[in-house]
Structures are given as structure tokens and as C-alpha cells.
Amino acid sequence: xxxxxxxxMPKATESTATRAEQVFAQLQxxxxxxxxxxxxxxxxxxxxxTYGISRGxxxxxxNRLEGQKLLVRMPHVGARVVSLGKRELEELYDVxxxxxxxxxxxxxxHMSREExxxxxxxxxxxxxxxxxxxxxxxxxxxxxxxxxxxxITASGNNTLKKLLCDDLYQLVRMYRIRFSSVPKRPQTAxxxxxxxVDALAAGDGELAELLMLRYIQASKRNxxxxxxxxxxxxxx
Numbered sequence: 001x002x003x004x005x006x007x008x009m010p011k012a013t014e015s016t017a018t019r020a021e022q023v024f025a026q027l028q029x030x031x032x033x034x035x036x037x038x039x040x041x042x043x044x045x046x047x048x049x050t051y052g053i054s055r056g057x058x059x060x061x062x063n064r065l066e067g068q069k070l071l072v073r074m075p076h077v078g079a080r081v082v083s084l085g086k087r088e089l090e091e092l093y094d095v096x097x098x099x100x101x102x103x104x105x106x107x108x109x110h111m112s113r114e115e116x117x118x119x120x121x122x123x124x125x126x127x128x129x130x131x132x133x134x135x136x137x138x139x140x141x142x143x144x145x146x147x148x149x150x151x152i153t154a155s156g157n158n159t160l161k162k163l164l165c166d167d168l169y170q171l172v173r174m175y176r177i178r179f180s181s182v183p184k185r186p187q188t189a190x191x192x193x194x195x196x197v198d199a200l201a202a203g204d205g206e207l208a209e210l211l212m213l214r215y216i217q218a219s220k221r222n223x224x225x226x227x228x229x230x231x232x233x234x235x236x
Contacts, residue, residue, distance in 0.1 A: 018057070019052070019053045019057065020053060020057035020058060020060055020061045021061070023047060023053060023058060023061045024061035024064055024065065027042070027061070027062075027065060028065060028068070028070065028170065031065070031070045031071075031081050031082075031174060032070070032170060032173055032174045032177060033177065034174075034177070034178055036081050037081065038081050038082060038083030038084070039080055039081060039083040040080060040081045041077075041078060041079070041080050042062065042071060042078065042079040042080060042081065043078070044058060044059065044062070044078070044079070062079055066079070068169070068170040068171065069082060069167075069168070069170070069171040070082055070170055070171060070174065082171065082174075084175070086223075086224060086227045089175060089223055089227070090220060090223075090224065092168070092171070092172065092175070093216055093217075093219060093220035093223065094220070095168075096164075096168075096172060096216050097212070097213050097216040097217055097220070098213075099160060099163060099164055100148060100151070100152065100164065100212050100216060101209040101210075101212045101213040101216075102155070102157075102160065102209065103151050103152045103154075103155040103157070103160050103164070103212075104151055104155075104196065104199075104200065104205065104208035104209045104211070104212040105205035105206065105208060105209040106155035106156060106157055106160075106205070107151050107152075107154040107155045107156075107200060107205075107208070108199065108200050108203050108204060108205035108208045109203070109205055110154055110155065110156045111154045111200055115150075115154055116197065116200055116201045118150070119147070119150050119151070119197050119200070120197055120201075122146075122147055122150060123147065123190065123193055123194060123197065126147070126190060126193075127190060131186075132186050132187075132190070142169075142170075142173060146173070147193050148164075148172075149165055149169070151196075151200070151212075152164045152165055153165065175223070176219070179219070179222055179223045179226060185222055188218075189215075189219075192211065192214075192215045192218070193215075195211055196208055196211045196212055196215065199211055
């Protein structure tokens with residue numbers, strides 16, 4: 001699988017990113033989308049040989065992935081894709097619920113009408129996604145096309161932004177996507193997102209916070225009830 005992913009990478013040119021940047025971006029996407037399953041081994045030698053990149057820049061790319069908590073390194077074993085247990089995931093959802101709930105409350109007091117309209121537009125974009133329309137997944141792009149990212153940045157709290165948009169962002173996205181394909185969950189998630197934006201539009205921070213808490217708690221229950229089945233499907 002790793003060789004197939006690397007073989008499909010576009011080769012670097014003077015007008016594109018460096019090879020190290022390409023390796024980083026492609027591996028990051030492969031991990032988040034589940035193309036590289038949790039626990040999969042990442043071979044530095046295979047990457048270096050297949051992609052034609054020296055070990056120094058390659059290790060820089062892998063260090064960045066480790067910093068995003070997408071890779072873990074173990075002595076005498078090497079790098080592997082992160083694989084969280086159910087208890088660890090439940091703790092991650094609990095942290096998300098509290099911090100993103102706070103972000104909603106703060107965002108309600110700071111968001112302009114234009115920012116709220118932009119958030120509605122993001123949800124409309126999600127609604128048009130072919131996977132969503134087929135009912136198979138709710139895939140959110142990163143950055144400004146990510147519903148949660150928009151709200152966190154609109155909170156105006158730099159500490160929240162660092163925790164949720166830097167330190168934990170890609171790890172959270174990885175597991176949000178992983179459990180978004182459960183039957184009926186995509187439609188339910190979008191409906192709950194619209195209710196949160198409605199509360200933000202009304203400037204009701206308490207309601208927006210409550211709705212986000214309920215949404216992430218429901219996501220946690222969804223994860224817990226489908227954890228074993230998803231893990232079995234993704235066993236390397």
C-alpha cells in the first residue's frame with residue numbers, strides 16, 4: 001500500500017513543492033483518509049528509495065507528521081501510523097466537547113454576519129459532496145472548508161486555536177473522517193451543524209455551546225458503538 005501511494009505522487013519540479021513537502025502532504029492525506037491504516041509501518045528506506053529523496057529531508061517530513069500526532073516512533077521498530085484505543089479516543093472526544101463548546105460560545109459573540117454567511121456556505125458545499133449525497137461519508141476539507149476549524153478561529157481565542165487547530169487538528173480530523181461513514185451519520189451530522197450555525201447567527205452563545213457539546217457527545221457514542229467494526233476493517 002505504501003509503495004502504491006508513493007508511486008502515485010507527482011514528481012517534483014522547479015515550480016512545485018519540494019519532494020520532502022510532497023512526501024509530507026501525500027502521507028498526511030493518506031493517513032487522514034485511512035488509505036494507510038492505523039498501525040501501518042512507515043519504512044524510511046522504502047520511501048527514500050521509491051521517491052528518490054535523501055534521508056535528511058525525508059526525516060524532516062516524518063518529524064512533521066509525528067508533530068501532528070499522526071505518526072509514532074518506537075525504538076528498534078521505526079515509525080507507524082498512530083492507532084488510538086477506544087479509551088484514548090473517548091478522552092479525545094471529551095476534550096473536544098469541552099473546548100469546541102467553549103469555542104462556540106466565544107464565536108457567537110465575535111462572528112460578523114459575513115462570517116456566519118460564510119459558515120452556511122461551507123455547509124452548503126459539504127451538502128453537494130458526492131459522497132455525502134450518496135450517504136456514504138461526510139468528508140470535510142481542512143482549513144477554511146472545515147466547519148469546526150471556522151468556528152474555532154472565529155472564537156478569537158489563540159490558545160484554543162493552537163490546541164484545536166495546530167496540536168490536535170489532524171489527529172481529530174483523522175478520526176472524524178474514520179467514523180463519518182457509519183450509515184445515516186453523514187445526514188445527521190450535517191443537520192446538527194446547521195442547528196449550531198443557526199444558534200451562532202442568533203448570537204446565542206449558550207445554545208451554540210450546548211448544541212456543540214451534544215453533537216460531539218453523540219459522535220463519541222457513535223465511535224464507541226462502531227469502534228470494533230471499524231478497527232477490524234482497517235487492520236493492516
